[in-house]
Amino acid sequence: MKAFNSKSNTTSTKKLSQFTGLGITAITLGLVGCGGSNSDANTAAKTEVEATTSETNNASSAEGNIELLNVSYDVARDFYKDYNPKFIEHYKAEHPEANITIKQSHGGSSKQALSVANGLQADVATMNQGSDIELLEEKGLVANDWEQQFPDHAVPFTSTIVFLVRKDNPKAITGWEDLTKDGLEIVMANPKVTGNGRYAFLGAYGYGLHKFNNDETKTNELVKGILDNVKVYENGGRAATTTFAQRNIGDVLITFENESNLAKNKFAQGQVDIVYPDYSIKSESPVAIVNTVTEKKGTTDAAKAYLDYLWSEPAQQLAADLYLRPSVQAVLEKNADKLPPVETFRPADVFGTWGEIMPKYFADGGVFDELTKK
Structure with missing residues (x-):
């Protein structure tokens, strides 16, 4: 690997x-x-x-x-x-x-x-x-x-997984399948130890199941192609942002929407853009x-x-100001300009409970380990 x-x-x-x-x-x-x-x-x-x-x-x-x-x-x-x-x-x-x-x-x-x-x-x-x-x-x-x-x-509040790319998107990334391109370098948090990384992995896997009508063989091929392009697995979401935005490693960072906006507006202002896949995971x-x-x-x-x-309204608006998606619907709707509608799925609706997800996908010898084998 x-x-x-x-x-x-x-x-x-x-x-x-x-x-x-x-x-x-x-x-x-x-x-x-x-x-x-x-x-x-x-x-x-x-x-x-x-x-x-x-x-x-x-x-x-x-x-x-x-x-x-x-x-x-x-x-x-x-x-x-x-x-x-x-x-x-x-x-x-x-x-x-x-x-x-x-x-x-x-x-x-x-x-x-x-x-x-x-x-x-x-x-x-x-x-x-x-x-x-x-x-x-x-x-x-x-x-x-x-x-x-x-x-x-x-x-x-919730978030969703998006892609942070270099300014003007030189690799022409528009969706999950583009992450399998030859020569692409991806940065993401490690799914073995972080929620950020698990949502990224499950976002890719859920997209594959959605696209291929629950065909796990084709989904595994897609997700393996993405994981083959991962250059850095970081031990936390913020560490992954640091690696991508400040150390300038990689072409794409797979991370939460709120973290991507923070990088775009503060950490790497004028240097990165955000790409929304057309189908992604809802992180809770x-x-x-x-x-x-x-x-x-x-x-x-x-x-x-x-x-x-x-x-409360002040707290929910603060969440929206930081690009977290408020659970209070009225506040979410008021901030639709900065939080565009995205088709998302809940992990429980696709993969079952976290008690079922963790051993199947992220335990030693689980699906993630199998797909990262060389």
């Missing part, structure tokens, strides 16, 4: 993940490369944590002070760094006596879920695939009815309260308020 796993580029990653305080306190307690590090994500000390606080000198043990840790996937940092101060303002208006601090931890979604499963004291988990929350449910950390605790099956970003932690800390009500506010 010609692809390689690049090591984290700390300087580039720092540049992409700067935290702008917006008049609040920002505290960095440790640093890893947005899921692109090879260090063990199960070790809390190696997880990046950023804090947004309503006061400059809060002591979490003091009466009236609340501290929440949101453990999330790597490319969600841009949403939550802006969401947290909005929530704090809202919460303070309803609880004037409270001083609340929100800490963020970001990395590859599945690594983050494993960190929580192995003891990272998250109050809430905001992931990018259902299997990561299901893992915490299986461990007894999250309630069995977590999907019913919030609207839209606890998915406040579920959220849940980590009850075993919140019950111990006494933060369950604050954690629920933090997640409830994701469905």
